[in-house]
Amino acid sequence: MADSQAQKPKVVLHWLEKSRSQRILWLLQECKGLDWEVKTYKRQPNMLAPPALKEVHPLGKSPVITVESPALSKPMVVAESAAICEYLCDHFAPHLVPKRYKEGQEGQVGGETEEWLRYRFYMHYAEGSLMTLLLLTLFMDNLRDGPQVPWFIKPVTKLIVGQIDSFFLKPNHKTHFSFLDSEVASSPNGGQFLCGTELTAADILMSFPLIAGKGKIDRQEYPKLTAYMDRLEEHEGYKASIKKIEEISGEP
Incomplete structure (x- = not known):
């Protein structure tokens, strides 16, 4: 054999x-x-x-x-x-992956569960709308005061980035973070994750942009969202992944 x-x-x-x-x-x-x-x-x-x-x-x-x-x-x-x-x-x-169809509505248009529809949305939203915004934010932060910017140019870059921050980044941050805060609050069946009561791959995919961008997310303004982020960081699988890479790389 x-x-x-x-x-x-x-x-x-x-x-x-x-x-x-x-x-x-x-x-x-x-x-x-x-x-x-x-x-x-x-x-x-x-x-x-x-x-x-x-x-x-x-x-x-x-x-x-x-x-x-x-x-x-x-x-x-x-x-x-x-x-x-x-x-x-x-x-x-x-x-x-959440169950796709409601009982008796398998294969029907509109027969999908709310959990699955959310899952499908967040699998695309994480790398689309949200990650694009946070990458632009990171780029602007580096342009504002990054080590690659010569000191004599920084007054100009700070002025430009300040304008972009005011008319584009901050309004979009508010739109997205408010949306996510409400999504956590309205999770199906009172769940603690974005798609309901159970962790999904969409939560795992969303973990990176949220945790990487948490310095921009105010706890007082977005309490449901930040509590959700805390739950992700406290999840045994997340902590195990951090421990695993520390063991492999020898670095914290």
Whole structure:
């Protein structure tokens, strides 16, 4: 009889420091029946990813996973956070996806559950509307007072960024954070997560932009949202992912 262990699929997460790949490590903690390992990469002094990542995927970005399986003649590469989440959930973590249809309405237009509709929305919103806004915010913060900006130009960049902050960033922050605060408050069945009572892959995907941008989210103004963020950081899977990468990298 063939060794059953040798027949199990295996995933390698190519993890880049200070990147969105941390949430994929959390997702791997939640997967069942899967062998996985982590290969770490350090950023270059200019904060770009190292050239070695382009040997994994032409874009040289992280997260990216390689999948080994008896059905494959060579490892399969899956890139982009949401695509990775969906692939892993399809095979190893279906419990992280809400039930799609209401009883008796399977396959019908409009027969979807509220939990699933929220899940589908947040799987796209996390990397679309929200992450785009937070990346622009990070870029503007660096332009305002980053070490790469010469001191004699900073008065000009601060003035420009201040204007952009006032007429674009702050209004959009308020729109998105208010929306998310209300979404947590109205979670189906009084749930503590975005899609209801159970953690989903959408929560894991949302963890990075929210935790990375928490300095912009006021606790007094958005109490439901910040309490939700606290729950994510206190989740055993999240804490296990942090501990795992500290063990692998030897860095806190």
